[in-house]
Amino acid sequence: MSDAREIEVNGLHYTLSNALSLSASPNSTFHSPSGSYMSRMTSRPSAKQLKPFNTQDIKILLLENVNVAAREILESQGYQVEFHKASLPEDELIEKIRDVHVIGIRSKTKLSEKVLREAKNLLVIGCFCIGTNQVDLEFAAKHGVTVFNSPFSNSRSVAELVIAEIIVLARQLGDRSNEMHNGTWNKVSNKCWEIRGKTLGIIGYGHIGSQLSVLSEAMGMKVIYYDVVPLMALGSAKQVPTLKDLLKQADFVTLHVPELPETKNLIGAEQLSYMKNGSYLINASRGSVVDIPALVEAMRSGHIAGAALDVYPSEPAANGDYFNSTLNTWGDDLRSLKNLILSPHIGGSTEEAQSAIGVEVGEALVRYINDGSTIGAVNMPEVSLRGLTLAEENHVRVIFIHSNRPGVLRQVNSILGDHNVDKQMSDSRGDVAYLMADISDVNAGDIKSLYENLESLSSKIMTRVLY
Numbered sequence: 001m002s003d004a005r006e007i008e009v010n011g012l013h014y015t016l017s018n019a020l021s022l023s024a025s026p027n028s029t030f031h032s033p034s035g036s037y038m039s040r041m042t043s044r045p046s047a048k049q050l051k052p053f054n055t056q057d058i059k060i061l062l063l064e065n066v067n068v069a070a071r072e073i074l075e076s077q078g079y080q081v082e083f084h085k086a087s088l089p090e091d092e093l094i095e096k097i098r099d100v101h102v103i104g105i106r107s108k109t110k111l112s113e114k115v116l117r118e119a120k121n122l123l124v125i126g127c128f129c130i131g132t133n134q135v136d137l138e139f140a141a142k143h144g145v146t147v148f149n150s151p152f153s154n155s156r157s158v159a160e161l162v163i164a165e166i167i168v169l170a171r172q173l174g175d176r177s178n179e180m181h182n183g184t185w186n187k188v189s190n191k192c193w194e195i196r197g198k199t200l201g202i203i204g205y206g207h208i209g210s211q212l213s214v215l216s217e218a219m220g221m222k223v224i225y226y227d228v229v230p231l232m233a234l235g236s237a238k239q240v241p242t243l244k245d246l247l248k249q250a251d252f253v254t255l256h257v258p259e260l261p262e263t264k265n266l267i268g269a270e271q272l273s274y275m276k277n278g279s280y281l282i283n284a285s286r287g288s289v290v291d292i293p294a295l296v297e298a299m300r301s302g303h304i305a306g307a308a309l310d311v312y313p314s315e316p317a318a319n320g321d322y323f324n325s326t327l328n329t330w331g332d333d334l335r336s337l338k339n340l341i342l343s344p345h346i347g348g349s350t351e352e353a354q355s356a357i358g359v360e361v362g363e364a365l366v367r368y369i370n371d372g373s374t375i376g377a378v379n380m381p382e383v384s385l386r387g388l389t390l391a392e393e394n395h396v397r398v399i400f401i402h403s404n405r406p407g408v409l410r411q412v413n414s415i416l417g418d419h420n421v422d423k424q425m426s427d428s429r430g431d432v433a434y435l436m437a438d439i440s441d442v443n444a445g446d447i448k449s450l451y452e453n454l455e456s457l458s459s460k461i462m463t464r465v466l467y
């Protein structure tokens with residue numbers, strides 16, 4: 001087209017001629033992944049695929065062996081995807097994050113303020129896991145960077161691991177297996193128990209805790225739980241009013257809380273002392289939740305008969321010979337204990353969980369990049385508009401992320417007001433607001449001025465124009 005011009009937005013070359021040419025003939029590399037739940041929910045035969053910019057330009061960095069399902073979804077959109085098996089050291093991460101529009105991580109990569117400050121082109125973060133404690137969510141939101149996670153796709157895998165650990169601890173199976181590997185036959189029943197009729201105390205009755213509740217009752221356990229909010233008991237489980245009540249009654253205590261300032265060392269020497277003599281502790285939540293030196297003492301004294309740890313205050317960034325005393329000073333103390341199961345943060349590491357997470361977060365990223373939808377975001381208001389249709393030519397979708405303060409909508413509407421505003425939705429979360437508007441009668445030249453006028457508002461955090 002004769003009026004083809006380029007502007008640069010977040011380091012992306014934005015070809016204005018596409019605004020008109022794309023509505024009739026969507027780019028062949030630009031389609032929703034087939035089988036997508038959301039696309040089945042939202043697409044109509046005449047739905048128009050919005051195009052934010054030249055998709056070849058979208059640079060995505062995937063770390064920590066994010067599942068191949070996600071890579072396929074992102075590559076099928078024409079985005080440039082760089083994949084790494086491990087997490088990156090901070091200096092390398094900073095170097096790489098400067099250049100990318102999207103980053104996909106799991107639980108290891110720390111996206112701190114220091115790292116995010118360098119991420120000048122970043123639009124969106126995908127946490128291909130449940131936990132989002134590794135990301136400075138507030139800093140990201142204040143800089144217009146939306147964060148998605150997968151809230152429950154690995155919950156079942158964690159619950160199943162914990163079921164296995166309860167039985168392995170009750171039967172001292174880890175020790176017996178180690179002995180056999182070393183050539184020792186040691187047939188004992190002393191302090192080996194059935195789990196039937198024993199009490200499981202679940203701390204944190206969310207997605208994982210409640211799933212575990214159902215599974216453990218099916219095996220004949222009694223379930224009590226403690227949570228900071230009142231929650232409906234599943235089956236015959238009972239919520240107890242205090243953590244101390246739970247610790248005093250449970251034979252097995254298992255932790256399923258997020259990493260928060262309030263959950264740091266939630267289980268320390270005092271809490272361990274409330275636990276029943278000969279009881280067991282399981283932690284597959286976050287390493288910061290248990291005071292490990294206190295646990296070592298409680299196990300050495302025999303007060304705690306066994307424990308399973310899947311998570312640690314410091315975890316290696318990659319697989320290999322790294323779980324040594326340089327990483328955690330108490331490493332050797334742990335290794336010397338009997339009936340202690342140590343696993344390398346594998347609670348969510350199953351084929352089923354990883355591929356489901358890959359699809360879920362991969363699709364959320366595509367919807368955000370292409371349509372601006374924040375449904376499922378953990379740090380932004382959730383906003384979405386129905387898609388544009390092919391019949392709606394010369395329409396653009398404007399996304400304006402801004403400081404949540406009085407008067408902004410009036411200013412935005414006076415900028416959009418020269419066009420017909422077909423749909424508009426806005427919502428806020430704390431200090432940040434997210435506005436989406438579909439406007440019609442927009443020609444290629446208008447896009448640049450729309451963009452520039454919105455960018456000039458002092459409330460602006462980020463402007464995107466999709467067309």
Ligand SMILES: NC(=O)C1=CN([C@@H]2O[C@H](COP(=O)(O)OP(=O)(O)OC[C@H]3O[C@@H](n4cnc5c(N)ncnc54)[C@H](O)[C@@H]3O)[C@@H](O)[C@H]2O)C=CC1
Binds near residue numbers: 226258
């Ligand atoms: N080991 C692994 O591979 C995995 C570990 N996780 C960890 O498990 C955690 C829990 O996961 P979900 O069950 O999906 O989370 P969730 O958000 O569904 O449930 C967490 C529950 O903990 C409760 N809670 C928060 N603070 C509490 C406190 N101080 N005391 C008692 N209860 C409190 C909340 O009210 C909520 O009901 C995640 O945040 C993540 O850190 C999650 C997946 C895999």
Ligand SMILES: O=C(O)C(=O)COP(=O)(O)O
Binds near residue numbers: 106108128131132
């Ligand atoms: O989902 C979570 O929060 C987990 O802890 C699992 O993390 P991972 O994907 O194994 O790094």
